Amino acid sequence: MREDVIGRANVEDTPELDRYYAELGRQESYALWTVANAIEPWEPKPVSVPVLWSYEAMRPLVLKALDMVSPEKAGRRVIALENPGRKGLSACVGWLYTGLQVMRPGEFANAHNHASAALRFIMEGAGAYTVVDGHKMDLAAGDFVITPNGTWHDHGVDAGGETTVWQDGLDMLLLNQLDANFYAVHPEHVQKSNYPINDTSAVYGGPGLLPAGGEAWSKPYSPLFKYEWAPTYETLVKASKATDGSPYDGIIMQYVNPITGGPVMKTLGAHIQLLRGGERTKAHRHTGSVVYNVAKGSGYSIIGGKRFDWKKNDIFVVPSWAWHEHANSSERDDAVLFSFSDLPSMHALGLYREEACSENDGYQQLAH
Ligand SMILES: [Fe+2]
Numbered sequence: 001m002r003e004d005v006i007g008r009a010n011v012e013d014t015p016e017l018d019r020y021y022a023e024l025g026r027q028e029s030y031a032l033w034t035v036a037n038a039i040e041p042w043e044p045k046p047v048s049v050p051v052l053w054s055y056e057a058m059r060p061l062v063l064k065a066l067d068m069v070s071p072e073k074a075g076r077r078v079i080a081l082e083n084p085g086r087k088g089l090s091a092c093v094g095w096l097y098t099g100l101q102v103m104r105p106g107e108f109a110n111a112h113n114h115a116s117a118a119l120r121f122i123m124e125g126a127g128a129y130t131v132v133d134g135h136k137m138d139l140a141a142g143d144f145v146i147t148p149n150g151t152w153h154d155h156g157v158d159a160g161g162e163t164t165v166w167q168d169g170l171d172m173l174l175l176n177q178l179d180a181n182f183y184a185v186h187p188e189h190v191q192k193s194n195y196p197i198n199d200t201s202a203v204y205g206g207p208g209l210l211p212a213g214g215e216a217w218s219k220p221y222s223p224l225f226k227y228e229w230a231p232t233y234e235t236l237v238k239a240s241k242a243t244d245g246s247p248y249d250g251i252i253m254q255y256v257n258p259i260t261g262g263p264v265m266k267t268l269g270a271h272i273q274l275l276r277g278g279e280r281t282k283a284h285r286h287t288g289s290v291v292y293n294v295a296k297g298s299g300y301s302i303i304g305g306k307r308f309d310w311k312k313n314d315i316f317v318v319p320s321w322a323w324h325e326h327a328n329s330s331e332r333d334d335a336v337l338f339s340f341s342d343l344p345s346m347h348a349l350g351l352y353r354e355e356a357c358s359e360n361d362g363y364q365q366l367a368h
Pocket residue numbers: 112113114118147153
């Protein structure tokens with residue numbers, strides 16, 4: 001890929017150079033100028049494309065897995081979402097992985113642990129639970145849960161519960177790129193829960209309150225493993241009456257580690273945002289890949305000039321550096337988007353960059 005710009009590689013092929021490149025190849029080497037322009041793009045050029053997965057289309061397929069495999073045989077009974085721009089890499093966007101896990105009442109997934117950070121957003125069902133390093137918590141639709149890197153975790157649905165579907169999100173593809181992933185299975189199938197149920201929510205989940213004195217939490221992730229839907233939604237609604245929020249995101253909140261005020265985990269983070277009735281945001285773009293799950297309402301997002309209409313439980317992705325803007329299609333009801341992303345990695349590595357759309361009064365032109 002030649003470029004006629006001073007400072008960029010612009011070498012024409014000649015028979016002499018071709019012979020030279022072959023010589024270099026025999027010594028496991030190459031001339032940088034043959035690839036420099038491709039490996040140092042002017043700006044991020046993701047091969048991931050914006051995609052929306054309709055829950056209406058996915059749900060029957062996910063439920064079908066119940067009869068196709070047992071959780072014991074599958075390890076985890078998950079239907080994963082694949083970005084058509086990056087087939088074969090197990091990624092839904094960038095280096096993010098996501099999948100829909102389904103479990104019947106009475107089923108459980110074996111306890112294990114990995115260097116990857118994982119998170120879950122509960123989409124439907126009742127009676128589900130997860131155990132993270134011995135802390136058991138019950139889960140309901142709309143709850144957000146983390147299983148930080150290195151923690152033992154297992155999940156299940158109580159015998160008296162309902163078939164449950166949740167979205168998993170992991171950073172394992174990034175860890176594999178860095179050759180830093182590990183996996184272990186627990187010596188017991190399930191962990192014993194050593195604490196009162198929902199104990200970390202009880203201790204760390206109070207409104208602006210943290211335990212004073214005693215042993216301070218020093219682990220590199222949030223001690224609040226579960227973020228319940230009801231208080232989260234209530235916070236968004238209250239905030240929507242007190243602030244205009246962000247021109248690009250409406251009323252947006254980050255799920256935080258209450259100890260640091262930063263993201264819940266080092267590599268993966270999550271946000272929740274409310275779009276008021278009739279609200280349409282302006283377009284921006286930034287580094288970092290984002291996976292959205294529609295928690296409430298209906299609307300559309302324009303991503304890279306293309307419109308994606310969404311309703312509850314649909315999942316859609318915004319590749320890094322792609323323009324995006326969101327709209328609530330109801331004039332009366334609010335809409336809520338849950339999202340998770342690799343933004344904490346971008347910030348930690350000093351790679352975060354953001355830009356507002358300056359054309360067309362801040363809105364994208366639809367691509368035709
Ligand atoms: Fe896991």
